[in-house]
Amino acid sequence: MTKRIFRSILVVSLAALLAALALVVGVLHGYFESRTEADLNQQAVTIARGTALGGIDYFEGLNISSRVTWVGQDGTVLYDNWQNASTMENHASREEIQEAMSLGKGTAVRWSDTLGQTAIYCAVRLDDGTVVRAASTQYSVWALVLQSVQPILVVVIAAMILAAMLASRLSKSIVRPINELDLNNPGGTSEDFYEELTPLLTRLRMQNHEIRQQMDQLRRRQEEFSAITENMSEGFLVLDIRTRVLSNNSAALRLLETDCVPVPGETSAFVLSREEGFRRCVEEALAGRRSERMVRRETLCRQIIASPVMQDGHLGGAVVVILDVTEREQRESLRREFTANVSHELKTPLTAISGTAEILENGMVKPEDVGHFAGNIHREAGRLIELVNDIIKLSRLDEGGADGPWEEMDLYRLSKNVLEQVRPAAEKRNLTLSLKGGPAMACGVPQILEEIVYNLCDNAVAYNRDGGSVTVTVEDTGKGARLTVEDTGVGIPAEARDRVFERFYRVDKSHSRGGTGLGLSIVKHGAAYLGATVVLRSEVGTGSTFILNFPPAEH
Template identity: 65%
Template sequence: MTKRIFRSILTVTLTVLVASLVLIVGVLHGYFQDRVLEELARSTAYIARGVEENGMAYLNDDLPKSSRITWVASDGTVLYDNWEDEASMGNHADREEVQEALMLGRGSASRYSDTLSQKTVYYALRLSDGSVLRTSDTNYSVWMMVLQALQPVALMMVLAFCLALWLAGRVARQLVEPINAIDPSAPSEDVYEELSPLLTKIRSQNRQIQRQLLDLQQRREEFTAITENMSEGLLVIDQETRILSYNSAALRLLGAKAPVEEGESVLTLDREAGFRRCVEEALAGRRCEELLERDDDCRRVMANPVEQEGKLAGAVLIVLDVTEKEQRDRLRREFTANVSHELKTPLTSILGTAEILENGMVKPGDVAHFAGNIHREAQRLIGLVNDIIKLSRLDEGGPAAQWESVDLYGQARSILDQLSTAAEKKQVTMTLSGTSACVRGVPQIVEEILYNLCDNAVAYNRPGGTVSVTVEDTAEGARVTVADSGIGIPPEAQNRVFERFYRVDKSHPSGGTGLGLSIVKHGAAYLGAQVTLHSEPGKGSTFVLQFPKYVP
C-alpha cells in the first residue's frame, strides 16, 4: 500500500510538472513569437522609411543580414532579396502576408519556407508606391529564446521533482503508519475518520469470530471428552490417508505413538496387511472389517467410507479390543474339547468293564474288582460333572446364595477334618494355625476354594510331607496361606495351573480333573479376593488367598 500511495503521489506530481512545463513552453513560445513579430514590425518600418527616401540605394547599402529583407512589387514581382537572387524567385503575389499588406497595409504570417527549408515568421508593410517591403526571421530564433528562458525553469522543475520524491515518500509513510499500527483484534478509533466504517465492521467481525471460536472450542472439547472416554479406538482420515482426528484409545489399542507431524499418514500407526487392507477398502468406498492378532492381543478394525455431497471425503476407523472375547471363544472351544475328552475317558472305562461283565468273561471272584472299577470311574465322572457345574455357575455370576459373614478359621478346620483320612493314607501331616478371621462372602464358594487348595496340597504331596494352613487377620484384610512340602510346580507351568483342565503331570497317580485351581481362581474373583502362588520344584508350593477388608 505504501508503494501504491508513493507511486500515485509521484505520478500526480510528475503529471502536474509535465503539464506545467508544457504550459510554460507554450506561453513562452507565444510570448517570444509575439516579440519576434514586434521586432520585425519595427525593423520593417525602419527599413521602409529608408527605401521610400533612398530607393534601391538604401537596400544595396550594407544592411545587417540577421533578418531576410524582400521587396515585392504590387504585382508580386520580387524586386530585391538580400538572401536569394531575386531573378530566380517566383511571383510572391500569392503570399499570405503580401496579400494582407496590399489589402490592409500590413500583414504577417508564419509558414514553412521551401527556400529556407525551415519554419519562418514573416512581416510585410505596404509602401507609398503600392509595393510591399517584407522582413522575415526563422522560427529557430524563437525556440532559441524559449530554450534560453527554459533553462532556469527546467532547473526548478528538477528541484521540484526531487522535492516531490521526498514528499511523496514521507507522505506515503505518514499515511500508512497509522493504518499499519491498527490492531485487528482491538482496532482503535483514533486513526482516520474515513476508516471508521471499516473499523466498525472489523470489530463486529471480531465479535462474531470470537463467538464462533468459543462455540467451536466447546464442540471440540465435547467431542474430545466423548472420544477420550471411549474404550474403542477412533480414527478419522481423509482421502490421502492423512489423520484428521484420533483418540488415545486408538493409539493404545494399535500400540502406536502419537503422530509426530500434523497430517501424518494413518499407515504409520500400524503397518500390518489387515490394517492396510481396511484403509484401502474404505477409501475405495467399501466397508471392511479385519481381525488383527498380535501376541496375546486381538484387535478388530472396522473401516467405513465417509461421503460428502456424493463424493468420497475420507474414512472412519473403529478399533475394538476383542482379546477377552477371542480368549473366551478359545477357552470355550478348549473347554468343550477337554470336557469331551475327560468325560470320554471314564465312560469308555465303564463301558468296557460293563461289556466284559455282560459277556460273562469275568470269573466270579473278579466280579467285585470290576464292579469297584466301575464305581471308581462313576465317582470320577460325577466329580468331573460337579466341577463343571461349579465352574459354569461361577461364569454365570455365582450361585444364587446370600452373602454372609464367614469365619475362615472355622471353615479351614472343618475342611482339614474332611481331608484327614486322605492325609493319613498319604502319610501327610496337616496343621492349622492363626486366629479367627471373618470375611463377607458365600459360604459354599469359600468352602470350595479352601477345599480345593487343601486337597491339592495333600494330593500332590509326598509321603511324610506336611500341609500348613495359616489364617490371619491383617490390616489389608483376612489372609489364608496353604503351604505344602510336595513336588512343587515348574516355573514355566505356574502361569497355567489356573487354566481349566490343565495338569502339570498327567501321569501323576493323584490324577485330578484339572479343574480344582480353576475353581479357586474364579471363586476368588467372584468374592473379590486375590490368589498368589509361590512354588519351587521339589520343595513345595504356597498359595496365598487375600480377602478384602471386611467391616461387620
C-alpha cells in the first residue's frame, strides 16, 4: 500500500511539475512575443525619425541586429539591410505596409522566405509617404525550451528528487495511522486515525466482539471436552485418512503403553503401537469398515474398536476407542475356572455317595459292613454340605452383604475360642497350640470375623507337620488390631503365593489334606469386606505366617 501511494504521489507531483513548466514556457512565449513587438515598434519609430532627417544616408551608419526595410509610396523597396533592394519584389501588398500607409503604423506576424522562419513586422509611415519597417524573428516555444534546456533539466531533476522525498514521507505519514491501528481495540486509543476509516473500525470492533465470543465458546467447549476425555478410563484416537493422529487423550497413550506424545496432524497412529490387532483395526476402519479386535500382551488385555468417520458422504478418517478389559477377561477366566472347580468338587463326593448307595441297594454289603458304608455316605454328604456352605459364604461376600450387624469384638477372646475348636484335630497330630498377646478390639460382623480366624487356624493345623506348632498372636498396635497366625508346616512355594487366595486353588493337587479349597478365599474376601489387609510370609519347609491388620475400632 505504501508503494502504491508513493507512486501515485510521485506521478501527480511530476505531472504538476510538467504542467507548470508548460504553463511557464507558454507565459514566457507570450511575454517575449509582446516584448519583441514593442522593441520592434520602438526601433521602427526611431529609424523612421532618423530616415526623415538623414534620408538614405542614415542607413549607412546604422548598426542594428533587426532587419530594416525602407519602402516607397508605390511599394518599391528603396533599402534593405539584409537583401539587395533592387532584387526584392514590390511590398505594397504586405499587410503591415498597407496598415502603416493607411493608419501610420502597422504590425504583422507571418512566415518570412528571406529569414526562413516566422517573423514579426512593425512598420511606420514617414511624412513623405514612405514606410520604414523593422522585422525580427519570433521565437517558438520549442526554441525557448531548447535555449533553456540545461537549467530546465536541472530544475526537473531537483524537482523529481524533492518530489520523491516528499512522496516517501507523505506516503509513510498517510499509512502510519493505519499501520498503528490496534486491531484488538480499533480506534480505542488512537486520536489521529482518519474519519473515513470510522465505518471500517466500527466493523472491526463488531467482528472482534464476535470473535471473542466465539473463542470463549470454543475455549469452554475445549475445556469441557478435555475434562471429559482426560478423566475417561477409555482411550480414544481421532485419525485422518492418512492415519495421522488429530486428537487423543492420555488414557490412549497409557493403554497403548507408549511414551511417544503425538504431534496433532503429523504423527502416525502406527508409531504409537505396532501390534498386529491394532494395525488391522485401523486399516479396516480407514477402508470404511467397523472393526473390533482383542490385543493381548503378557497379562494385559486391550479391546480395540475402530469406526470410520464419514464427511459429506466421503471417508474422512476414523475414531479408535481402546478399552482395558484385563479385569473383565480375568473375571471371565476365574468364572470358567470356578465353574469347572465347583463341578469337580461336587462330583467327587456325589460319585462316592452314589457308588456307596448303589452297593447298598444291590445287597452287596454284609450286614456287619452296613455301618461302615453308611459312615462313608455321611462323611461325603458332610463334605458336600461344607462345600455348599463355603460357596454360599463367598457369594454373600462377593455381593457385599453378610448376616448380622457390625459389632466390636475382642480378637484375643475370639482366637481362644477358635483354638479350642481346632484342638481335637491338632491333638491327633501332636500339634502345639499357643495364644500370645492380649486383648485387641476389632469392629466387624461376628460371623465373618470367626470365619476368618477359624479358616486361618484350620489351615495352620491341616498343612502342618506332625509334632509341629501353631501360634496365634493378638496385639493392639495403636492403629488397629493385628492378628498373626504362624505355623511350622510345609510352607508355600513363591510361585503359588499369589494364587493361594484363589477359589479352589491348592498347592497340594492331590487333595489329600481335605478341605474345600475355599478357606483362604473366604479369608481374603472377608478381610476386604471388613476393611482389613492380609499379608502372607512363607518359606518352603519352614512354615507360613498370615498377618491381618484391622482398622481402628470406632468407640
